[in-house]
Amino acid sequence: MTKTFPGRTRKDPPHEVLRGIDLEIRRGEIFGIIGQSGAGKSTLVRLINGLEPVTTGRLRVGDRDIAGLPERELRSVRRDIGMIFQQFNLFRSRTVAGNVAYPLKVAGVKQPARDKKVARLLDFVGLLQRANDHPEQLSGGQQQRVGIARALATDPSLLLADEATSALDPETTQDVLNLLRQVNRELGITIVIITHEMDVIRRIADRVAVIDSGQVIETGSVYDVFATPKTPEATRFVSSTLRDRPSADTLARLRQVHPGRLVSVRVQDRPGFQTTLSSAFIKRDVEAEIVFGGISELQERPVGSLTFALTGDDGAVDNALSALRADEFDVEEHVR
Numbered sequence: 001m002t003k004t005f006p007g008r009t010r011k012d013p014p015h016e017v018l019r020g021i022d023l024e025i026r027r028g029e030i031f032g033i034i035g036q037s038g039a040g041k042s043t044l045v046r047l048i049n050g051l052e053p054v055t056t057g058r059l060r061v062g063d064r065d066i067a068g069l070p071e072r073e074l075r076s077v078r079r080d081i082g083m084i085f086q087q088f089n090l091f092r093s094r095t096v097a098g099n100v101a102y103p104l105k106v107a108g109v110k111q112p113a114r115d116k117k118v119a120r121l122l123d124f125v126g127l128l129q130r131a132n133d134h135p136e137q138l139s140g141g142q143q144q145r146v147g148i149a150r151a152l153a154t155d156p157s158l159l160l161a162d163e164a165t166s167a168l169d170p171e172t173t174q175d176v177l178n179l180l181r182q183v184n185r186e187l188g189i190t191i192v193i194i195t196h197e198m199d200v201i202r203r204i205a206d207r208v209a210v211i212d213s214g215q216v217i218e219t220g221s222v223y224d225v226f227a228t229p230k231t232p233e234a235t236r237f238v239s240s241t242l243r244d245r246p247s248a249d250t251l252a253r254l255r256q257v258h259p260g261r262l263v264s265v266r267v268q269d270r271p272g273f274q275t276t277l278s279s280a281f282i283k284r285d286v287e288a289e290i291v292f293g294g295i296s297e298l299q300e301r302p303v304g305s306l307t308f309a310l311t312g313d314d315g316a317v318d319n320a321l322s323a324l325r326a327d328e329f330d331v332e333e334h335v336r
């Protein structure tokens with residue numbers, strides 16, 4: 001699908017914000033959408049939610065094609081979608097319980113069924129004791145928990161989280177992500193999480209799409225995108241969280257203390273990875289010293305990269321690198 005906004009004035013050209021978007025989000029998964037500010041993430045959320053019409057193409061939510069649906073039917077699509085936001089968007093004048101009760105009231109749920117449901121939701125998010133407090137008496141993480149309880153009130157099958165942890169500190173972020181995982185695993189709710197932080201994707205998502213300038217430039221399992229990013233943009237996002245590649249400053253420092261050629265090799269989850277790697281150097285009398293690196297685990301498989309200073313005959317180093325590349329090792333030489 002595509003989305004184009006008209007120019008602000010008649011003279012301004014139309015603004016094509018999303019181009020050729022071709023995505024499938026599967027029922028029951030946690031799907032991450034990552035991109036820089038302005039990439040078009042929020043617009044995509046507004047399309048999925050039926051708040052903005054797509055310009056061309058099709059958009060199916062569940063078993064309904066929502067492109068071109070009349071407002072009345074869109075409302076019923078929206079009832080099946082919960083939303084949480086960066087700034088929580090709670091009513092300040094209502095209590096915690098009042099905030100969670102609100103969508104139920106709108107849906108016509110009468111007391112005492114409403115009170116019962118609110119209590120169950122607050123218990124689920126761990127805030128039953130705070131039911132009568134007002135949002136400003138709660139921490140940011142607790143306010144987002146209220147946001148989650150409110151989003152779940154109408155039993156949606158899809159939850160859209162737009163930068164839901166961007167206003168939170170790292171520890172609180174982890175708590176909220178744990179709660180979202182619980183929502184997904186225990187209640188079977190599909191979650192679409194929009195973020196500019198690769199760390200959030202790494203911690204929670206099953207699959208991810210990287211969007212850049214309104215296009216999906218990469219999509220796949222979180223492991224695959226982390227282990228073998230294919231575009232410079234995805235590589236940048238991955239490095240921002242794994243910190244497994246030396247920065248330009250670090251490279252300059254490494255060059256001062258290590259005489260050899262500096263080469264980074266991406267870690268792969270395959271049997272004999274390390275043996276094959278080291279024997280490629282040993283066989284050719286190339287000395288390979290690890291000078292930088294980071295290996296971590298993702299979905300219980302190793303990811304990361306190792307940077308070597310290679311010393312030996314120049315031709316032998318070239319041979320070793322060619323042999324590794326031929327064996328599908330991802331090798332990057334840091335040329336001066």
Ligand SMILES: Nc1ncnc2c1ncn2[C@@H]1O[C@H](COP(=O)(O)OP(=O)(O)OP(=O)(O)O)[C@@H](O)[C@H]1O
Pocket residue numbers: 005006015017035036037038039040041042043044196
């Ligand atoms: N109603 C609109 N009319 C015209 N242009 C719009 C409209 N809404 C969004 N845009 C433009 O679409 C582009 C993408 O915006 P969007 O908010 O979707 O990006 P984003 O990836 O969510 O970024 P951020 O994280 O900063 O919100 C921006 O250039 C924005 O100016």
